[in-house]
Amino acid sequence: MRRAVIDLGTNTFNLLIADTLTREVLFQTKEGVALGMGGINEGRISEAAMLRAFDTLHRFKALCHTWQVQEIQAIGTSALRDATNAQELLYKVQNQLHFTIEIITGQREAELIYKGVRLTHDFENPALIMDIGGGSTEFIAADHQGPFVAHSFDIGVSRLFQLFQFQDPMSLQDIEKVETYLAERCALFFKQQLPTVLIGSSGSFETFYELMEESIFDSKSHAIEVDSNRFEHMLEQIIASTQAERDQNQHIIAIRKKMAPLAAIKTRWVLRQANIEQIYISPYSLKEGVLFGSL
Numbered sequence: 001m002r003r004a005v006i007d008l009g010t011n012t013f014n015l016l017i018a019d020t021l022t023r024e025v026l027f028q029t030k031e032g033v034a035l036g037m038g039g040i041n042e043g044r045i046s047e048a049a050m051l052r053a054f055d056t057l058h059r060f061k062a063l064c065h066t067w068q069v070q071e072i073q074a075i076g077t078s079a080l081r082d083a084t085n086a087q088e089l090l091y092k093v094q095n096q097l098h099f100t101i102e103i104i105t106g107q108r109e110a111e112l113i114y115k116g117v118r119l120t121h122d123f124e125n126p127a128l129i130m131d132i133g134g135g136s137t138e139f140i141a142a143d144h145q146g147p148f149v150a151h152s153f154d155i156g157v158s159r160l161f162q163l164f165q166f167q168d169p170m171s172l173q174d175i176e177k178v179e180t181y182l183a184e185r186c187a188l189f190f191k192q193q194l195p196t197v198l199i200g201s202s203g204s205f206e207t208f209y210e211l212m213e214e215s216i217f218d219s220k221s222h223a224i225e226v227d228s229n230r231f232e233h234m235l236e237q238i239i240a241s242t243q244a245e246r247d248q249n250q251h252i253i254a255i256r257k258k259m260a261p262l263a264a265i266k267t268r269w270v271l272r273q274a275n276i277e278q279i280y281i282s283p284y285s286l287k288e289g290v291l292f293g294s295l
Helices: 046-064 078-084 084-097 108-119 156-162 172-189 203-212 228-240 243-248 260-273 286-292
Strands: 002-008 012-019 024-032 071-076 101-103 127-132 137-143 147-152 198-200 225-226 276-280
Touching: 002 046, 002 172, 002 286, 012 046, 024 046, 046 071, 046 084, 046 137, 046 286, 071 078, 071 286, 078 084, 078 101, 078 147, 084 101, 108 137, 108 147, 108 198, 108 286, 137 225, 147 172, 156 172, 156 198, 156 228, 156 260, 172 260, 198 203, 203 225, 203 228, 203 260, 203 276, 225 228, 228 260, 228 276
Parallel strands: 002 071, 071 101, 127 198, 198 276
Antiparallel strands: 002 012, 012 024, 127 137, 137 147, 225 276
16 A cells, blocks of 8 residues: 655655555655745744745645555644644645645654654664754653653744844854753753763755765665764854855755754754764654554
8 A cells, every 4th residue: 555644844845655555655755835934933834934835835735646555644744733724734735636634742752753763763772863943842761662751842943043043153052042942941850860872864854964974864764873972063154154054055955954953963963962972864754654664
């Protein structure tokens, strides 16, 4: 059976098509939609973002038809669950594209991210999963028996980007106000005993890998360990970079060029808060958890 999962992220929409019997991934793509741009901090989807979202979903539906997909499962996350006008998009998609969008809670999002990541990592030692989104960021502490701590925080990079004004490149004051914002919202989470192994889940972490290695992140089914010192040095370089430098960098996809320093600041802050000693990057996240997690 051919199934498709569409992950309607706050910044990026992801499409994954696979054969559920063989678990073979047949096709995948992503588009920077910026669903949360222009309204996420006010709890709405802007008209322009609504149009971008529908146009992208229309193209994804055509791709599903080409690949003879029998079932489409679409998942809405942070931007949609907080938007007072989310039903406008859901209604239009259901009536014109003929599939439904399920809006999930932050807790359910964390569970599905874990289900995806566990397919790429054995959790022989406890680890802390981090998934950086545009609207939210999920932290899941887990071992071989499953998650024992999971939380979703509304500290996504799109929220941060629209909440503050930043210099180019970021000043020390800019960095400080982001870190203060993070501390106010989730410092208590890091007061508890957490694993010192971090697994970055897909998305921004794939960009981090490509910046560090200057090559494509091509792991298909397992998490890759990276050198912690080199990883932190790469974060420092992103934080210090200018917009012009990021615009010219082929390893940063378009939707992340503006927000990459925010993702880097947040990741560096987490490394320090949790005293991280080992870092892995997993190619799987929510969409793989939806598609394969229950098989």
